[in-house]
Amino acid sequence: MTFIVKTTRREEFADITSRVADAVREAGLEKGLCLVFVPHTTAGVTVNEGANLDVATDILAALDRMAPRDFPFRHAEGNSPAHVKASLMGSSVTLSVAEGRLVLGAWQGVFLCEFDGPRARKVLVSLIPERL
Amino acid sequence: MTFIVKTTRREEFADITSRVADAVREAGLEKGLCLVFVPHTTAGVTVNEGANLDVATDILAALDRMAPRDFPFRHAEGNSPAHVKASLMGSSVTLSVAEGRLVLGAWQGVFLCEFDGPRARKVLVSLIPERL
Amino acid sequence: MTFIVKTTRREEFADITSRVADAVREAGLEKGLCLVFVPHTTAGVTVNEGANLDVATDILAALDRMAPRDFPFRHAEGNSPAHVKASLMGSSVTLSVAEGRLVLGAWQGVFLCEFDGPRARKVLVSLIPERL
Numbered sequence: 001m002t003f004i005v006k007t008t009r010r011e012e013f014a015d016i017t018s019r020v021a022d023a024v025r026e027a028g029l030e031k032g033l034c035l036v037f038v039p040h041t042t043a044g045v046t047v048n049e050g051a052n053l054d055v056a057t058d059i060l061a062a063l064d065r066m067a068p069r070d071f072p073f074r075h076a077e078g079n080s081p082a083h084v085k086a087s088l089m090g091s092s093v094t095l096s097v098a099e100g101r102l103v104l105g106a107w108q109g110v111f112l113c114e115f116d117g118p119r120a121r122k123v124l125v126s127l128i129p130e131r132l
Numbered sequence: 133m134t135f136i137v138k139t140t141r142r143e144e145f146a147d148i149t150s151r152v153a154d155a156v157r158e159a160g161l162e163k164g165l166c167l168v169f170v171p172h173t174t175a176g177v178t179v180n181e182g183a184n185l186d187v188a189t190d191i192l193a194a195l196d197r198m199a200p201r202d203f204p205f206r207h208a209e210g211n212s213p214a215h216v217k218a219s220l221m222g223s224s225v226t227l228s229v230a231e232g233r234l235v236l237g238a239w240q241g242v243f244l245c246e247f248d249g250p251r252a253r254k255v256l257v258s259l260i261p262e263r264l
Numbered sequence: 265m266t267f268i269v270k271t272t273r274r275e276e277f278a279d280i281t282s283r284v285a286d287a288v289r290e291a292g293l294e295k296g297l298c299l300v301f302v303p304h305t306t307a308g309v310t311v312n313e314g315a316n317l318d319v320a321t322d323i324l325a326a327l328d329r330m331a332p333r334d335f336p337f338r339h340a341e342g343n344s345p346a347h348v349k350a351s352l353m354g355s356s357v358t359l360s361v362a363e364g365r366l367v368l369g370a371w372q373g374v375f376l377c378e379f380d381g382p383r384a385r386k387v388l389v390s391l392i393p394e395r396l
Contacts, residue, residue: 033299033392035165035226039237041181047355048347049305054339055347061338062331062348067194074193075186083180083187084194087221089351091179091240094226094299094358096390103388105303108355124235126228128165128262130392167297167358171369173313199326206325207318215312215319216326219353223311223372226358256367258360260297260394 001027002124007117011064013046013056016123017109020095021102023125030100035126037092042082042116044089045123050109063088063115082115089113097127133159134256139249143196145178145188148255149241152227153234155257162232167258169224174214174248176221177255182241195220195247214247221245229259265291266388271381275328277310277320280387281373284359285366287389294364296393301356303388306346306380308353314373327352327379346379353377361391 001023005014020036038045049055063085073080093110096103104110112121133155137146152168170177181187195217205212225242228235236242244253265287269278284300302309313319327349337344357374360367368374376385 033165033297033390035228037226037228037235039235039240041179041187041237041239046351047305048351052339054337055305055344058337058339058344059348059351062335062344065335066198066330071194071197073186073190075184075190080187080190080194084191087178087180087191090222090225090354092226093354094301094356096299096301096388098390103301103303105305105386107305108303122237124228126165126230126235126262128260128392130390165297167360169358169360169367171367171372173311173319173369173371198330203326203329205318205322207316207322212319212322212326216323219310219312219323222354222357224358254369256360258297258362258367258394260392 002122005112005121005123007114007119010117011060012114013111015109016112017050020110020125024097024102027127029097029127029129032097032129034095034097035092036110037124039122042079042086043121044086044091044113045093046089046111046113047093047108049107051107079116085115134254137244137253137255139246139251142249143192144246145243147241148244152242152257156229156234159259161229161259161261164229164261166227166229167224168242169256171254174211174218175253176218176223176245177225178221178243178245179225179240181239183239211248217247266386269376269385269387271378271383274381275324276378277375279373280376284374284389288361288366291391293361293391293393296361298359298361299356299390300374301388303386306343306350307385308350308355308377309357310353310375310377311357311372313371315371343380349379
């Protein structure tokens with residue numbers, strides 16, 4: 001299934017944990033894998049700290065230092081840092097589902113990483129059962 | 133299945149989208165997951181912009197700034213930056229297959245990331261059906 | 265299944281290849297996918313050079329340069345670089361299983377990436393058969 005995330009800033013980590021968890025529950029998947037995929041080239045997805053919002057801010061700041069806007073990039077659209085950051089985070093995360101629930105650590109959340117917003121972004125959730 | 137990519141430069145992003153799509157079609161997979169895996173430690177795989185080649189050039193330039201060749205690395209073979217970049221991009225991507233086709237965004241392509249070429253690189257494609 | 269890795273330093277790459285391979289063998293999986301997932305936000309998992317330990321040291325050094333401890337991070341716990349590095353490496357790797365064995369390149373190993381140790385870390389291994 002697919003859902004839309006409307007981001008509100010140029011760069012942000014949008015917490016999509018509950019929406020992914022809803023997709024797992026609605027599908028009735030008991031045990032298997034859950035692929036969360038972003039079909040965009042200037043956005044990514046990552047798993048990290050969900051309880052403290054400063055962590056996302058710090059990751060964005062560190063990525064900005066790694067791929068700064070004033071670097072002499074060739075791509076004319078001016079969003080090369082966003083492409084770099086998308087590949088650093090990755091376009092998907094794969095999670096485990098057990099006993100009908102997404103398996104995440106106590107502090108983990110799933111985040112859409114917006115690097116060239118604000119935009120409406122698609123998130124695809126694919127579920128693969130371990131046994132049929 | 134496995135295919136070979138012959139890279140032609142020390143560093144390059146080789147577009148393997150059509151070869152992965154061919155593997156999906158040849159296997160007749162209707163719905164499921166597709167793992168694209170590179171069994172190498174100085175190459176990786178990523179999903180990013182497929183239409184404009186400048187984007188790949190910019191990602192390579194940014195990675196070179198993150199893991200520069202003149203950094204005092206310990207590994208004696210001189211290809212430590214390639215190992216760093218391989219882990220930053222990752223050794224695999226997982227994609228969704230629906231209606232017999234690879235699910236990718238309009239601008240997305242799948243790239244073998246060569247960081248220590250030119251070489252002949254293997255790419256493994258593993259397909260998992262959602263229903264049998 | 266789950267196993268515990270006791271790390272011994274603040275930062276290290278712990279080779280977990282044989283433990284993941286054991287999980288595959290014990291489950292009797294002949295063909296399919298193997299997800300290796302770390303339910304932590306200051307640790308990650310990556311595939312890279314397993315034969316030469318200098319490579320892991322070099323990757324840790326490069327990551328330290330990308331997300332230095334003296335960067336003005338906001339998160340008060342002082343472990344923001346660990347969160348950044350966890351997302352750069354990723355919280356999981358997905359591997360292929362064929363003929364009852366983990367498919368890895370000759371030089372590849374699977375590593376738990378500790379960025380805020382020493383700690384006892386959990387590793388989850390999820391196996392999905394290609395055919396039942």
